Amino acid sequence: xxxxxxxxxxxxxxxxxxxxxxxxxxxxxxxxxxxxxxxxxxxxxxxxxxxxxxxxxxxxxxxxxxxxxxxxxxxxxxxxxxxxxxxxxxxxxxxxxxxxxxxxxxxxxxxxxxxxxxxxxxxxxxxxxxxxxxxxxxxxxxxxxxxxxxxxxxxxxxxxxxxxxxxxxx
Numbered sequence: 001x002x003x004x005x006x007x008x009x010x011x012x013x014x015x016x017x018x019x020x021x022x023x024x025x026x027x028x029x030x031x032x033x034x035x036x037x038x039x040x041x042x043x044x045x046x047x048x049x050x051x052x053x054x055x056x057x058x059x060x061x062x063x064x065x066x067x068x069x070x071x072x073x074x075x076x077x078x079x080x081x082x083x084x085x086x087x088x089x090x091x092x093x094x095x096x097x098x099x100x101x102x103x104x105x106x107x108x109x110x111x112x113x114x115x116x117x118x119x120x121x122x123x124x125x126x127x128x129x130x131x132x133x134x135x136x137x138x139x140x141x142x143x144x145x146x147x148x149x150x151x152x153x154x155x156x157x158x159x160x161x162x163x164x165x166x167x168x169x170x
Contacts, residue, residue, distance in 0.1 A: 001119035004084070005039040005170070006136070007032075007111060009050035010129030012147050012165075013072070021060035023071050027148075031165035033079040034125075036061075039170035044124070045084040045116060046076070049108040050134075062090060086116035087112050104134035109141065126168055133158045143169075 016028040035044050042151040048069075054060050065088060073083045087108040089101035101107035113120050124143045125136035136144040137157060145168050146158035162168055 001117055001122070003044050003122040004047045004112065004116065004118045004124070005036065005044040006047050006049050006112070006123060006125040006141065007036075008103075008125075008127040008129070008132045009048050009072075009086075011124050013048060014129070019054040019057075019059045021054060021064045021068055023068060025056075026068065026072065029165065033076070033081060035165040035168055035170075036076065036081040037051070037072070039168075040081060040088070040123070042170040046081055046119065047084055047112050047118075048072075048086045049103070049112065050086070050088045051103050051131075052088045052090050053092035053102075055088075055091040056095040059133065065090070084116055085112050096124075103129075104131040104138065106135050106139035109135060109139035113139070120133060124168070124170070126162075130156060 007013055010020055013032055017025055020026055040064045069086045076083045082156055091099040091102050121142050122142040123141050125134055126145045128145055128147045133146055134146045144158045146156050146161045148161055149163045151161045
């Protein structure tokens with residue numbers, strides 16, 4: 001079994017400008033490549049897990065998401081990081097009904113664990129919303145970091161709140 005660094009996309013990998021689906025809208029968060037390289041050197045797989053309700057809302061298509069994901073994975077590769085998987089939930093409960101993959105449900109994490117033979121208890125998740133943290137708890141991920149540069153003490157079930165990605169330990 002392997003360990004993984006699970007990353008939410010919008011708000012952790014890239015700046016969340018709402019429904020980011022075009023390359024020209026995609027701005028990487030400072031420190032993301034360094035974090036991934038550091039964890040990769042420690043034996044972690046890098047896996048992106050992202051809610052993409054813009055697909056259900058018809059703001060963009062699965063093909064648009066796939067194209068952006070291919071570009072993002074290639075940019076990571078240029079920076080020396082191998083992204084082992086990109087898992088997404090295209091649903092929204094008010095449009096498509098309930099599902100098992102939309103965070104805070106653990107479906108994407110569990111699917112990645114099956115596909116990539118990941119030990120969830122030995123893994124890390126970095127998210128920017130409490131629903132990311134909740135999905136990790138439900139999946140059995142023990143180390144959970146809430147990335148929130150402007151954190152003002154809001155209660156969280158995260159292991160710790162980090163204001164920079166540099167603070168995430170691998």
